[in-house]
Amino acid sequence: MRIVLVGAGLAAQRCAETLRQLGHDGPIAMYGDELPYDRPPLSKAFLKGERPEVRFRPDAWYRDHDVDFRHQRVTRLDHLQYDKALIATGATPRTLAAFPHAFTLRTREDAIALDDALTTTRHLAIIGAGLIGQEVASAATARGIRTTLVDLDPNPFDALMGPGGGHHLRKLHEDNGVELRLGQGSGPLNADTILVAIGVAPAWTPDPAPNLFRAGDVTGSAHWEAAVVGGQNAARRMLGLQPKPEQPPLVWSDQYGVRIQRVGEITGVAPSDDLTYRRHGRLKAVVLMNRPEAVRQARRDLKEAA
Numbered sequence: 614m615r616i617v618l619v620g621a622g623l624a625a626q627r628c629a630e631t632l633r634q635l636g637h638d639g640p641i642a643m644y645g646d647e648l649p650y651d652r653p654p655l656s657k658a659f660l661k662g663e664r665p666e667v668r669f670r671p672d673a674w675y676r677d678h679d680v681d682f683r684h685q686r687v688t689r690l691d692h693l694q695y696d697k698a699l700i701a702t703g704a705t706p707r708t709l710a711a712f713p714h715a716f717t718l719r720t721r722e723d724a725i726a727l728d729d730a731l732t733t734t735r736h737l738a739i740i741g742a743g744l745i746g747q748e749v750a751s752a753a754t755a756r757g758i759r760t761t762l763v764d765l766d767p768n769p770f771d772a773l774m775g776p777g778g779g780h781h782l783r784k785l786h787e788d789n790g791v792e793l794r795l796g797q798g799s800g801p802l803n804a805d806t807i808l809v810a811i812g813v814a815p816a817w818t819p820d821p822a823p824n825l826f827r828a829g830d831v832t833g834s835a836h837w838e839a840a841v842v843g844g845q846n847a848a849r850r851m852l853g854l855q856p857k858p859e860q861p862p863l864v865w866s867d868q869y870g871v872r873i874q875r876v877g878e879i880t881g882v883a884p885s886d887d888l889t890y891r892r893h894g895r896l897k898a899v900v901l902m903n904r905p906e907a908v909r910q911a912r913r914d915l916k917e918a919a
């Protein structure tokens with residue numbers, strides 16, 4: 614069976630690894646318009662001027678596992694020969710026509726360009742206070758840069774922290790000197806550098822067809838672990854196996870020296886101030902601040918409550 618992976622990011626990488634681990638010995642071709650690499654360090658270490666290795670595997674891994682990486686953009690599937698194909702093309706940042714020269718942050722090149730710009734920036738405005746905007750605010754203030762975080766939502770921090778829990782994160786930003794301009798449009802910005810971080814749109818995806826699978830950000834999920842699980846499960850389904858039993862999902866972010874980890878789902882949960890969230894009285898999500906050792910227990914508690 615010939616398998617083609619379109620997109621060479623996290624989901625495709627984990628799909629390829631899982632296929633080989635599960636014994637698939639047929640050809641695997643991985644098409645990527647970028648070399649395969651991991652993104653979380655781009656809004657963290659890269660904005661401290663560091664350049665950690667972000668490639669998932671050395672070149673030898675692709676040779677040793679007979680994964681034929683092709684540095685090539687795919688625009689049609691009917692030119693490729695496959696029995697099963699994964700679409701894992703990720704997502705592209707949304708932009709704002711009013712700020713045509715603003716930075717966005719998705720790729721390694723974006724991160725290097727933003728890091729370079731920050732070396733001479735006195736005032737950074739970030740439009741969009743989602744995970745990326747928040748992490749960039751954290752990195753910029755650590756560099757002594759005046760930082761304004763703008764969002765139409767009066768409380769954008771609940772999206773990560775859960776309903777009612779956002780003020781814990783808001784306080785972190787305020788304590789670190791971020792100027793928050795929330796619940797209003799950007800208005801005039803006197804910043805010398807602007808980052809637009811207002812979310813992403815799914816990248817290229819073909820119409821549904823037999824033997825086509827999708828995983829990662831192209832499906833609308835926007836988190837690391839979801840791409841890992843999606844890639845692994847796509848591999849299992851290609852081989853006719855059941856997907857792995859569902860785990861309470863994990864999302865994490867590093868800001869101001871605090872590791873924030875949210876385990877479980879916050880959709881439809883009741884507001885809470887103590888960072889544990891319930892739906893109809895049943896535990897659904899737990900948010901941890903600098904308590905990585907508690908993740909395992911949180912997952913157990915959530916499974917028991919399910």
Ligand SMILES: Cc1cc2nc3c(=O)[nH]c(=O)nc-3n(C[C@H](O)[C@H](O)[C@H](O)COP(=O)(O)OP(=O)(O)OC[C@H]3O[C@@H](n4cnc5c(N)ncnc54)[C@H](O)[C@@H]3O)c2cc1C
Pocket residue numbers: 619620621622623624625644645646647648651652653654655656685686687688701702703704718719720745816817828829830831834835836837838840863864865866867
């Ligand atoms: C700066 C940054 C920081 C992040 N930090 C965190 C974090 O702290 N915690 C967390 O949970 N998540 C984080 N994420 C999210 C996480 O990295 C993504 O969810 C994950 O990378 C999604 O993987 P993917 O394989 O779906 O997509 P991608 O990693 O985007 O890979 C898709 C690849 O496909 C390529 N491609 C697209 N179209 C084509 C085509 N037509 N032909 C060939 N190739 C194509 C793309 O160029 C890309 O290389 C972060 C994301 C970013 C951008």
